[in-house]
Amino acid sequence: xxxxxxxxxxxxxxxxxxxxxxxxxxxxxxxxxxxxxxxxxxxxxxxxxxxxxxxxxxxxxxxxxxxxxxxxxxxxxxxxxxxxxxxxxxxxxxxxxxxxxxxxxxxxxxxxxxxxxxxxxxxxxxxxxxxxxxxxxxxxxxxxxxxxxxxxxxxxxxxxxxxxxxxxxxxxxxxxxxxxxxxxxxxxxxxxxxxxxxxxxxxxxxxxxxxxxxxxxxxxxxxxxxxxxxxxxxxxxxxxxxxxxxxxxxxxxxxxxxxxxxxxxxxxxxxxxxxxxxxxxxxxxxxxxxxxxxxxxxxxxxxxxxxxxxxxxxxxxxxxxxxxxxxxxxxxxxxxxxxxxxxxxxxxxxxxxxxxxxxxxxxxxxxxxxxxxxxxxxxxx
Ligand code: NAD
Ligand code: TYD
Numbered sequence: 001x002x003x004x005x006x007x008x009x010x011x012x013x014x015x016x017x018x019x020x021x022x023x024x025x026x027x028x029x030x031x032x033x034x035x036x037x038x039x040x041x042x043x044x045x046x047x048x049x050x051x052x053x054x055x056x057x058x059x060x061x062x063x064x065x066x067x068x069x070x071x072x073x074x075x076x077x078x079x080x081x082x083x084x085x086x087x088x089x090x091x092x093x094x095x096x097x098x099x100x101x102x103x104x105x106x107x108x109x110x111x112x113x114x115x116x117x118x119x120x121x122x123x124x125x126x127x128x129x130x131x132x133x134x135x136x137x138x139x140x141x142x143x144x145x146x147x148x149x150x151x152x153x154x155x156x157x158x159x160x161x162x163x164x165x166x167x168x169x170x171x172x173x174x175x176x177x178x179x180x181x182x183x184x185x186x187x188x189x190x191x192x193x194x195x196x197x198x199x200x201x202x203x204x205x206x207x208x209x210x211x212x213x214x215x216x217x218x219x220x221x222x223x224x225x226x227x228x229x230x231x232x233x234x235x236x237x238x239x240x241x242x243x244x245x246x247x248x249x250x251x252x253x254x255x256x257x258x259x260x261x262x263x264x265x266x267x268x269x270x271x272x273x274x275x276x277x278x279x280x281x282x283x284x285x286x287x288x289x290x291x292x293x294x295x296x297x298x299x300x301x302x303x304x305x306x307x308x309x310x311x312x313x314x315x316x317x318x319x320x321x322x323x324x325x326x327x328x329x330x331x332x333x334x335x336x337x338x339x340x341x342x343x344x345x346x347x348x349x350x351x352x353x354x355x356x357x358x359x360x361x362x363x364x365x366x367x368x369x370x371x372x373x374x375x376x377x378x379x380x381x
Pocket of ligand 2: 114
């Protein structure tokens, strides 16, 4: 059945079969941190399309990973506001929460790339741990002032990487899998998850935590595996595969992550944690093969064809987690969420997007990015 969205928030909505009915509620006032980044910019588009009557305030420091042009389509929406600032800046966060009467925080802002966390972990501790703490404290103060409404939400968006690495036959991560982070990135995210959890248990503040698998889709910064491969194929550059290419990741199309966060915001009880994943476990080398084949099919004039010729095995990432896999049974059975895209349909959409959005990714290949690239791929031709 097609989506017929009536008056968002006020009436029950009829949606596609994969999206459950959301209970009615008055308009929300959201603070979206890291809204110029990959997942949060998709989330902002998703939310404004679905709930144009809600207030959406983005707070983003515009680090190398933040890109204002990812928000161009909503920039002039009357209920949208962009604020350039840091989540560690407590006076700024306090004033935003107060003047915008924020009742919902969707916290995405983070340093998010494992390779960068190996090169420079300090920024990860600062933004991911101290920044999350700053937001939690500021929100607690406002929430208490406003009489502790239990309909408020502090959504802490996290990763499956906090659970560590799986062996080939281990069962997928569930919400009760013990934390065992292996990189400075995942360790800093684990620290922030524990803080969000503690704010519910100690202060009864309505936090919810989500741990999602690897995302892919539009507006993904070129340093991550899927956009990096798409762009290097288009430029005829080597495709660097770490180690033996047998590491496994569980991929989810970014808009499916956004729809999961939507149901969590609307339906999850305070204090809960949900794993989010698409049940798409793939070895890196198989994924790269799929991307090469899709590019060969869809791109009219590639510099090197077939693009599989560009695959180059390079030195492995230190401490490289072997396998991630998400068991998403809890969000499916308790909240009724399932993804809409298969890996095949999602990858096709993603490749098509990179083909038609050169104007978005080309400026990101700056001299700063080239310097980072040289450092990580020192041995790549
Ligand atoms: P991203 O790196 O693309 O974007 C991060 C955004 O946060 C950028 O816009 C950046 O400018 C902003 N930012 C960084 N430090 C900031 C600070 N101190 N103050 C304000 N803004 C700051 O990240 P992403 O891949 O979109 O990930 C978003 C969130 O989702 C992260 O918390 C990440 O841990 C989590 N997550 C990501 C994935 C994935 O596959 N990418 C999977 C699961 C969970
Ligand atoms: P990445 O997109 O960095 O996500 P994460 O490390 O958070 O899972 O990497 C996905 C997988 O791809 C991971 O196993 C590392 C591997 N990888 C490569 O083989 N080559 C690359 O150039 C990159 C960036 C990643």
